[in-house]
Amino acid sequence: MPLPFLLPAFTLSALVFLAPFVWLAGTSLRVQAEGSLLLSDGVSLSNYRRLFADPFFLEVLLRTLLYSVGTTLISLLIALPVARFLVTRAGRMKGILLALMLVPLVSGALLPSLGMLHLMGPLGVVNGAARLLGLPTVKLLGTPTGILIGLVQSFLPLMVLPLVNTFARLPLDLEQAAASLGAPALAVWRRVILPLAMPGIVAGAVLVFCAAFTSFVTPQILGQGHIATFGTVAYQQAGQVLDWPFASALAVLALVMIGLLQAAVSIGSRLARRREVRP
């Protein structure tokens, strides 16, 4: 009976979304003849060999990994108090504040980056204000700091929303209860709130990490084309160099890296939970 309901969406998702990933693994094993878009016959690992032999690409993947971990940690640090506030103290403002969290999620990567250009540029708001106040100006565009700020801004909601869901299930007055017993606020967080919020933290961290690792508009625009990340290089290889087998191999490698990291996180958090349950 449920088949007619499920069939259209399932077919679309399986054929248009999942099947290309299989295709990708296949083309990553082919090569293009010099100066042509046609795939040569035969299967080889030469694209992967090129990836591992060229320090440029390894450097790009490592840099992307660093930015993504940084984005995840900074987002977590910012989001924890925000999510707790939304659940325990926002009251009637909660709905509107949450709705504002959704705005960056649906505005795509481009429009916030366009705003960031004018916020961080040499003539932008930050440096203009610094000049008015007689403070030294800072170079943010084209630097890792600028990219990090942009990534955190774009993906903070992905951390806040799962945390809000987790916190909503905890008692609202943990802080007051602990304070009335004489425990300092930080101890409550470390010993009670954080361990209980672990599922939300892991969910948010995985979302933010993946989004940051694969983003290409933010690093391209805010890095001013000077800083190569996985996203910008993949886009360049696929969209401009048109070396599709190589772009596929790069994409597969990134997918494997993300997959391994996610597996490690999920195994790690499962082990941690098991240890907690034991007396």
Next chain:
Amino acid sequence: MTARSPHTGAALVRAGHLVWVTLAYILLLAPIAVLILASFDNGNFFRFPPQQLSFRWYEAAATSREYRSALSISALVAVLSACMAVVAGSLAAYGLVRYRPRGVRIIEAVLLAPLVLPLIVWAVALMQIYAALGLTGTLTGLVLAHTVITLPYVVRIMHATFDRIDPALEAAAISLGARPFDVARRVIVPLALPGLLTSAAFSLLVSFNDVIVSALIAGGRWMTFPVRLYSQLRGQGVDPTTLAIGAGIIAIILFAAVVGELTMKWSRQV
């Protein structure tokens, strides 16, 4: 004094907490606010503090044929793919909630995959398949791709919506002699309307603003507004006309978010 200090300490913590949250929201909304401010700057290059404010770039946006065509392409793709995603996604959510089929976790995983797997990796693959099938740079190709990336939002929102609708209402309608089509039209759709509107709005916005997938498959004939804007930013830098258009789009999103929250409690549906 020793008796008072934990009290002042707690007050300080509460005040610091509020400041932290305020700063986080400033970071979150700063680029949007700056985009709106910059769009009213009269100059060819925005500089802070603005010298003179004007509607100059809004006038330029209103009369530009180039941007109008890109915006209408974006709107057309968004409407077509949102329609497809809302129909297919709602049906799937209904099937999942009411029938709980075997393998429900696998089906859900497939349907929600575009939220989990990286879209850029998918786009690199899709452009190759599209090239092989001759779908690159076609409306069909764009709409299919956008349907697939908006589908999981619909499935999630409609899943939550149908979860809240009592199946007894449908059973009652059937026992009173309503045909299945009438049950759908007169009972299910009206009850699910807030969810349907929310998922339609989400699909429209996600599709309209997508650049990740579109940049690799759109081609010249069906170039959406974000793709045009992206290639322009990479090449020539900022055309202030796009600031006015971008500010307009952001204003629509903010308006939709506030109205959606006040009338349909969006934050509880997503």
